[in-house]
Amino acid sequence: MFKPLPSVPDHPALEREILERWDDEGTFRRLREQNAGGPRFGFIDGPITANNPMGVHHAWGRTLKDVYQRFNAATGHDERYQNGFDCQGLWVEVEVEKELGLNSKREIEDYGIAEFAERCKERVARYVGVMTEQSKRLGQWMDWGNDYLTFSDTNIEYIWRFLKECQQRGWLYLGHRSTQWCPRCGTSLSQHEQAGEENYRELEHPSLFVRFPLRDREGESLVVWTTTPWTLPANVAAAVKPDAEYGLRDGGWRLASPEEKYDNVVQGEDLVGLEYEGPFDDLAPQHDVVHRVIPWDEVALDEGTGIVHIAPGAGAEDFELSRVHGLPVLTPIDESGRFLPGYGAFEGLSTDEAAEPIVEALLDRGRLVEVGTIVHRYPICWRCKTPLVFRVVDDWFIRIGDLRQPLLVANDEVAWTPPQYKKRMDDWLRNMADWNISRKRYFGLPLPFYPCDCGQLNVIGSRRELEERATGGLDQLQELHRPWIDEVPISCESCGKEVRRIPEVGDAWLDAGIVPLSTMGWENPEWVPHGYATGAAEHISGADLPDHDYWEHWFPADWISESREQIRLWFYSISVMSMTMTGRLPYRAVLTYERVHDEHGKEMHKSTGNAIEANEAFERMGADIVRWQFCGQNPSQNINFGYGPAEEVKRRLLTLWNSVGGFFIPYANIASWQPKWGPPPQPEHALDRWLVARTALLVAETRDAYERYSTPTVTTAFEAYVEDLSNWYIRRSRRRFWDGDANALEVLWWSLVQALRVIAPVMPFLADHLWRTLVLDGPESVHLADWPEPGEPKRELLDEMAAVRRVVELGRQARAQSGMKLRQPLRRLVVQGAESAKAQAEEIADELSVKEVEFGPVEATELRVKPNLPLLGPKLGKELAQVRAKLEAGEFEELDGGRLRVDGHDLSPDEVLVERRGKEGWAVAGEDGLTVALDLALDPALQLEGRAREAIHQVNTMRKEAGLEITDRIVLTLPDDLIDHRDWIARETLADRVEAGDDIAIERL
């Protein structure tokens, strides 16, 4: 007996039950044992930051990772299941600051860096736990508990080794530049961190037009435009475009417009070299500055006045110009974005706070021409969303130029899905700037740089090297983090003097970028149990440090999968680091995907209330439904994710549920039919043979789709299959199931079971639940059953049934046009153009409720043909008019394949528009060379049969309304005129006795 199913599935409940079963039965462990030593399918996980609970947007990537891992397990592959967590850097620091209510770097230092580091570690440990539980709930099978954590000492040592290699190649340098700076985080940020569209916002800023009076030109001024008043106290120059025209009006020079009148017009180059009075010459830092006009070809002419105010200490391009023109660099603000001493009344103010007093001061001095506001696109900190400023600081960089070409060449070999993303990677590689790796922060990778006064830059490449060269502090070195690492000075390898580490920590993408080497034991001589889980990771993970043989076996990964923005982040950093150390990319294939929006297509934000918590989604929709939504989505487009689409998925999946629980199980149980695990059935009945072939086709289609990383193809193919199974096979076979036909039961059971195997990677819970319901003597879990091997689908069977279904579809259309109910049987259907459906004439007759099906020319139609002008016009030219006339007059010959011969021209089917209309008494429908015609003539026998069918329908509706089971027998009352069909009606309605009466009535026996 099969266990009956409820009428609708409770997804969350059955998922929790399956999770328990997997736990109890060790299903995942057994799967890995089963596949150990099989062909390799190597995966490297990109780390998720263990910092907050998982959002639904994380579930997209985690679903895809799990789907392809499961598919490859089903096909017998040995796989890597190590999950990764990112554990240090700004992500973690900013959240811990919020938690502790700290608002600046000074407050962190007052709190204590050691204590702060402990809080960061606690937060990571907490969210490693939370995310692990969430991922399990999603159904993701990973080697939980043996995760890699990027703040482990082992990971840090591998990065140190990479940095030392960069130094030895001469790629490491200290850059003095103007960089984007977050005043809240107190650190510079790099190009790749900031490049995303989400790191910009529309912001309102002041818009000022300011006069800079020219020296030696009485009454004349330059008029400049700025949206950053705070940069004016650092002004040292004004730039003009040398070949542009400037005009003087009301004493102010600005870009000349052809429509305006001016007192004087000159070329920009005529202004170059003029000196002017700066806006804040009274400030101490300005005392020795000589302000002058400089040439700059890049001056924007489409906004402002064509004269650009230059403050090299507060802008990137300004800083570059200062190098070219030898300008002084005034740096007005400190690392928290506040004015430094020397800036008078502005001292201590933030850049925002200073705007108003600056405007007032300009007004007082008569320097303000115009003041307003502007809304423009402005960069914000990727981490804390604070608007950025520019500061000139010293940062450490890795020179990337030597890697650009090898990376481009290697990328050409990578299989990208969707394929257009390969070019995005190329674009990134072509444009990437040197890698800014230093952050002026606390809890991150300690950069192992120890510069010495003698000019030597000491770079430490390993913990052992640190221990060998340390001059003290090793006893307190609990792990390779600040503040402990800062207490270990070393001796300079050049002059022997004691030197200290720089205070900076590293860009978090170094942490994530090293993992294809650090987690897989590159150049590690001996396997060390738990050897990866060192330092801060020691009590959170049990990860081993494998040996170099392991690395050789698994590197490069066969595939990786992360969201598209990782092109400039993780894909980039792993590529740079592996290419540097091994000369190879760490992956062969990439699957990438876009962003998660709400169901109306809007970005999800906690603040707008449209964000969906992952846990809530799992418990309200079910994890399978979450997964199905993601799998059904084309990865090159954003997904509109939500409860509405979830309901739609549930509704569609109900067809599968009903086929099993609402149909198969009740009939199999009535027939006491028992399944037997074994090879595919070899049925004889045409519909059975078709369903076996249809199932083989599903297996072939989905395997191909999984291998091409196309889950949308998998879900579409599966839905089409279930539709065929339910709305064709089951519907056409009802009678055989009523009769308990063992062949039909066997074929349906076998087909359902194969379908569960192919869909199990996408919805592991429902598939396993149904598997455990249906499979009584086979593998315990669908996930322990291999990929099905039903052989090649028999094409001729599929083609034949496809033709039958087209005939039926057109037959239904013809009936619908005629307004004749399907319950009214008709005498005859004529079919033209579907010879392969001939063998199934009985199926067609029964399905369309006609007495006979004829294959031959349909003469019951009038053919109307018109030229398809866009195609035929150019082809026929002047002759078109005559051809059109002949077509209208019906003077043409029909050739095979839908072609026509008219007036000496052979026309293909797409060159004409054909319409067939039924003659009186016929209903006709046709498309693509197939035509069917229904004879609508009725005789008394047909009419009576129609009434009998109507009665059967009515009785069965009454049975349902009376709450009868499908096995309950009845006494049936029929009116006299239906008595001739008594036996048939009784059989169809499970009536044991029929009585005559005025109206139809039933009574339960």
Ligand SMILES: [Zn+2]
């Ligand atoms: Zn910030």
Ligand SMILES: [Zn+2]
């Ligand atoms: Zn030295």
